[in-house]
Amino acid sequence: xxxxxxxxxxxxxxxxxxxxxxxxxxxxxxxxxxxxxxxxxxxxxxxxxxxxxxxxxxxxxxxxxxxxxxxxxxxxxxxxxxxxxxxxxxxxxxxxxxxxxxxxxxxxxxxxxx
Amino acid sequence: xxxxxxxxxxxxxxxxxxxxxxxxxxxxxxxxxxxxxxxxxxxxxxxxxxxxxxxxxxxxxxxxxxxxxxxxxxxxxxxxxxxxxxxxxxxxxxxxxxxxxxxxxxxxxxxxx
Numbered sequence: 069x070x071x072x073x074x075x076x077x078x079x080x081x082x083x084x085x086x087x088x089x090x091x092x093x094x095x096x097x098x099x100x101x102x103x104x105x106x107x108x109x110x111x112x113x114x115x116x117x118x119x120x121x122x123x124x125x126x127x128x129x130x131x132x133x134x135x136x137x138x139x140x141x142x143x144x145x146x147x148x149x150x151x152x153x154x155x156x157x158x159x160x161x162x163x164x165x166x167x168x169x170x171x172x173x174x175x176x177x178x179x180x181x182x
Numbered sequence: 183x184x185x186x187x188x189x190x191x192x193x194x195x196x197x198x199x200x201x202x203x204x205x206x207x208x209x210x211x212x213x214x215x216x217x218x219x220x221x222x223x224x225x226x227x228x229x230x231x232x233x234x235x236x237x238x239x240x241x242x243x244x245x246x247x248x249x250x251x252x253x254x255x256x257x258x259x260x261x262x263x264x265x266x267x268x269x270x271x272x273x274x275x276x277x278x279x280x281x282x283x284x285x286x287x288x289x290x291x292x293x294x295x
Contacts, residue, residue: 111286172225
């Protein structure tokens with residue numbers, strides 16, 4: 069069965085520091101992978117997605133993620149965090165066409181210290 | 183573009199009453215919409231897939247008679263929680279499928295007293 073694990077429930081970083089949020093997935097075939105951000109009062113926003121091709125994916129707001137099949141991972145990174153990046157981040161895996169039945173990880177809450 | 187709204191944003195109701203939540207795609211049409219449920223500090227769980235003009239497809243363990251979904255037009259899907267009980271209190275989120283991507287609404291906080 070498909071599953072997504074985000075090992076870190078809560079992460080705190082200083083503004084300007086680099087960030088890496090971990091995501092591991094379990095899926096029998098080639099996965100379709102997504103990272104979303106959820107801010108209070110707003111809907112989930114897609115940061116980036118991986119369907120195929122280059123395993124290093126660039127997204128919005130300066131985020132990137134790297135698909136590593138050997139490690140079943142799709143970690144999200146940002147070289148320099150801004151205070152406005154404080155939010156909840158969800159990794160998700162999709163099946164059958166990539167956008168149906170998204171399976172979400174438990175989420176990682178990011179706090180940013182000034 | 184690709185904005186999804188939900189109404190109401192929050193609702194409090196008495197146990198035993200029914201509550202309807204609307205999900206609208208404001209600037210695009212969506213044949214398919216999804217309904218999720220999110221418990222505090224937990225992930226989103228897909229409840230059902232809503233297809234315009236046909237019956238919704240419910241995930242295993244979701245009571246279709248309790249969570250009625252109607253997708254009457256290409257811009258509107260509704261979720262009705264019937265005979266709500268305190269355990270139905272949760273954050274309900276919808277999304278609309280377009281351009282090979284799901285666009286999410288801001289969510290509806292339901293509290294059942």
